[in-house]
Amino acid sequence: MEKELVFGHQSPDTDAIGTAIAFSYLQNKLGYNTEPVALAKPNDETAYALKKFGFKAPRVIKTASNEVNAVMLVDHNEPQQSVSDIDKVKVTHVVDHHRIMNFNTADPIYYRAEPMGCTSTIVWKMYHENGIEIPQNIAGIMLSAIISDTLLLKSPTTTDYDHKAVKSLAKIAGVDYEDYGLKELKAGTNIDNKTEDQLISGDAKSFKLSGNQVRVAQVNVVDLPDAMKRKDAFLKAMDKSAKENNYDLFMLLITNILDSDSDALVVGSDSAKAAFEKAFGKKLDNSEIKLPGVVSRKKQVVPPLTEAFK
Incomplete structure (x- = not known):
């Protein structure tokens, strides 16, 4: 099967990178050939989460059409937030929790949008719907994404599904989500060394x-x-x-x-x-x-x- 790239939005956060990793793994289990990539280097918080659960940062791409003909988007759908040549590739899948704006395709696609606190919560549901077991490291990076987007379940965007996903994923990942979550969030708050x-x-x-x-x-x-x-x-x-x-x-x-x-x-x-x-x-x-x-x-x-x- 022809390879597709999976990525989140520009200036990626933990949801954009973590969900790309988790969704790519799921799609590969379902028979696709995908690779998770990023549109920029991870921030400090995301780097902390990646290291905690044994991941290397996904490679950064500037364009997609020079590598593949089709892509899958997570945590965004608006073209101005995506890869620079998004108009030159076919979008086959979108999983997102934001508004839908300025998005259109020539062909029917798989599109899943739900008002959850985090895109990884939607992907967590998809794992269960497809009967795919979530590995420990994938659970950890998904947990990190939800903690980040919901500010440890304090954000008004937080839903009951986010609460359920966090508890379930923390158990698989083998961490106390409150203790780990605070450490993760604090890892991204050091601004003294940044311009x-x-x-x-x-x-x-x-x-x-x-x-x-x-x-x-x-x-x-x-x-x-x-x-x-x-x-x-x-x-x-x-x-x-x-x-x-x-x-x-x-x-x-x-x-x-x-x-x-x-x-x-x-x-x-x-x-x-x-x-x-x-x-x-x-x-x-x-x-x-x-x-x-x-x-x-x-x-x-x-x-x-x-x-x-x-």
Whole structure:
């Protein structure tokens, strides 16, 4: 059977990389010939999870059409979040937990989208539906993905299925999910050794909202006031990136994983910033706004921005 590549979105997080690994293994068991790859190197949190469960980081690709004719997507569907030449390959499978936007194909495909806290939770269900045993290391990387996306089951995106999957996968992986989960999340919060450019691009996604190009980045920390000492440097880097990439709005969500509160920094056009203020019902104060309880880009940021830009 002809080989296909499996990958998540640009600026990959633990879900994008972990689920690509888990879904590729499942598809190979079902008779396909796939390889999990990534669109960038793993971040610190993902690297911690990969090492914990004995995985090497998937190789990074810049294009896919030079290698294969078909691909499978996990944890994304929007073309601007995918590989640069996504229009030159056939997408045969999509497993995702985000909104569906600007996605179309010439042929029928396997498409599975469910409003779960993590794509790995959907894949966990698929293993059970197909009667495929989950190996210990695969269980570990899937568990890591769910912990990451749900902030250890604290995110408002968390479902009963996420809870069930975490308990089941932790048992197979042989770890205490609460103890391991906190260590995993903390592994991704050291920002002292990273530049502002690295931080605003490490976990960032682009969205097209009513013709507006919107960039939303997120950084997880354990000391929010300490991170905000770099506010001016963050804003300078964001402004530069917005001008270079023609973003109408660039938002950086800095989230304290211990108390689930965030501060947001925003740059962009006056009209885009007005839409941002409308979305959250608050006025920006020197390009900053406090968002207590907001931790999820997918559920708490993109939906109100989408409505505000209409």
